[in-house]
Amino acid sequence: MRKLLVLTLLFFLFINPNVIGQDYKFLTGGSLGMSFDREKSIDSELTDTKNSNISVSGLLGYYLTKDIVIGAELTYDMDKTNYKGATHLKNIDYIFSPLLRFYFNQAFIQAQGNFGKSDHWYQTEIILGDPAFKAEFNDLHKVVGWGLGIGYDISLTNRLFLEPLVKYKSNKYIDNESEDDLKKSGLTFHVGLVFSL
DSSP states (O other): OHHHHHHHHHHHHHHOTTTTTOSOOEEEEEEEEEEEEEEEOSSOSSOEEEEEEEEEEEEEEEESSSSEEEEEEEEEEEEEEEESSSOEEEEEEEEEEEEEEEEETTEEEEEEEEEEEEEEEEEEEEOSSSSOEEEEEEEEEEEEEEEEEEEEOEESSSSEEEEEEEEEEEEEEEOTTSSOOEEEEEEEEEEEEEEEO
């Protein structure tokens, strides 16, 4: 065990000999992401939806070298969609993401895996007679996916940074009780504050 520890330390020193003298060992912080959009049909009123998404993330990382950080992110993501009429969808995702960052001066590239669960609620009006009645459904999905982002650290102090991040994510939502698996992908924009310790 001791030999493995010494070899690992020598390996990281070989990658970057300045690792022992660097000022920072840990990276911690959080970010907030939001998006709002509306979809409307031009020729009819069949499609009229409003969508809102809010996500909050916490980050903890360790500097392997001054340019490489390994870590993890915890994300709470809430997505709501309202269709014209009476159908409402709400998804709440709880995601754990191991990540790897490569810094190029103040810019960085972040790659991550996404694992977790998602609670889905559906509420709709069913018209079988007069009046219509509301039906509500709930199911649980496993989440497996990945993300790739580009960010930039804007220095507020020598240890506090404002961090805009644009991230592409692709997640698969697996329903164990049926074959109704879903896939969601797209760009998200986050703004965070991070501390180097």
